[in-house]
Amino acid sequence: MAKRAQIIPPRADLKKKAVNLSKGFDMRLTPEVVRKLEEVVHKSRDTFTADIAEKLVTMRRLLTESRPEPERQRDLVAQIYDASLEIKGAGGTIGYDLLSQIGKSLNDFVTGLTALDARQQRAVGLHVDALYAVLANRITGRGGIIENAIVEAFGEARRKLRPEADEDGRAGDDDREA
Amino acid sequence: MPEKIDFSKVSFLIVDKSPPTARLIRDILHVLGVTAIRIADTVERARKMLRRDPVDVIITEHHLGEESGLALIEWVRTAPDSLDRMTPIIMLTANSEEDYVVRARDIGVTEFLAKPFNVEGLYRRLVAVIARPRAFVNADGYFGPDRRRRQVPYTGPDRRRSDD
Known part of the structure; x- marks a missing residue:
């Protein structure tokens, strides 16, 4: 028989230790602290x-040196996955939202893959070129019409070259709550 | 008088394999007055640190290499050698699609914040875990914060099987 759920009351020790009426920061951030x-x-x-920039150099080198052996391909995809995920997470944090968008597009593109065929490899290379361009031109924010068209084009490329990735419903992620 | 948070009393463990990200979180916490901050780049190192000396709050990435942030949460919540199973855990991750959020919630994460993040978002999570602690649930297959965010009063009969 299933065990009945036990509810443990909220623990107050951390709150007692840190929350007070005189010292520290307001519960809501003031403009000064922000x-x-x-x-x-x-x-x-x-x-x-x-x-x-270092990650982009590494990805470019990996693409140039890529070999068809399954183990090498798996390694290539894993490294591109890692780098693109970090770029997705870092870009917008420091004001380069477009880096995050293209990083996410690249990350979505390689998620679930274990090897890249020639066309997929070209698509990855184009993502890396676009990331370079954003960084070199210091394009902060989400960019303009051309940049948005590029992001859309990457989405289109993913739908064509990775139709199964979009079926997984990986689109859209914001300030999520658990 | 409004309540305040004295972060200097709170200790943190940051688990992230990206050195710039770990440093940024550490620097943000420093500005808030936190002095006790440890950093680990793998789940194994985080476990070692926590076995020696638990912390008040853990901030972890999901994507950490061989073992994910979920493995760390599971260990904190359920392992016999975890020194504090109720430690608040904030998952701060670029793996932010819905399935990751659901898995983190179902394994016992306290708060979730997607990367890229902003300082307000992080601050809100810090306030939530420190000033608004949640009840815990100990049930078959789950030990962690109560996953119900809204308490809706129910006046009907209790129809759970265990009450038959």
Whole structure:
């Protein structure tokens, strides 16, 4: 017979330790604190862009040196998956929303793959080129009409070259709550 | 008088394999006054740290290499050698599609925040886990925060089988 669920009351020790009426930060961020925190994020921008640039160099090298052996292909896809996921997560955090969008598009493209055929490899290469262009031209925010058209074109390429990926319903992710 | 949070009393473990991201979270926490911050880049290292000395809050990525952030949550919530099964855990991850959120919730995550993130979003999660602790549920196949976000009053009869 199924065990009846036991409800354990919220634990108050952390709240007791940190929440008070005199010292610390307001429960809702004040504009002053937001400014200070955003300054921290802004300062990290150079470190992030250098890291992303390094990842793009690595992806470009991996694509150039790619071999048809299954093990090498698996490794290639895994490394592209890792790099694109990090770019997706980092870009928008430091104000490069377009990097995140293209990073997500690349990540969606390789998710579930274990090898890349010639056409898929070209599509990955185009993603890397676009990421380079965004970084080199310091295109912050979501970009303009041309940039959005590029992101849409990548979506179209994914639907053509990876129809099964879109069936998984991987589109759309925002500030989700558990 | 409105309540405040003194973050200097709270200790954190950040688990992320991206050094710039881990450093950014650490720097944000420093500005908030946190002094006790540890960083791990794998689940194994995080487990080792937590076995030695538990922390007040864990912030973990999902994608961590061989073992995922879910393995860390599962270990914290259920392992006999976990020193504090009720530690608040915030999953801060670029794996933010719905299926990841559902899996994290069903394994016992406390809060979920998608990357790319902004400081307000992170702050809201910190306030939630520290100032608004949730009840825990211990049931068959689940130990973790109560997954019901809204409490809706029910006045009808209790029809669960165990009450027959």
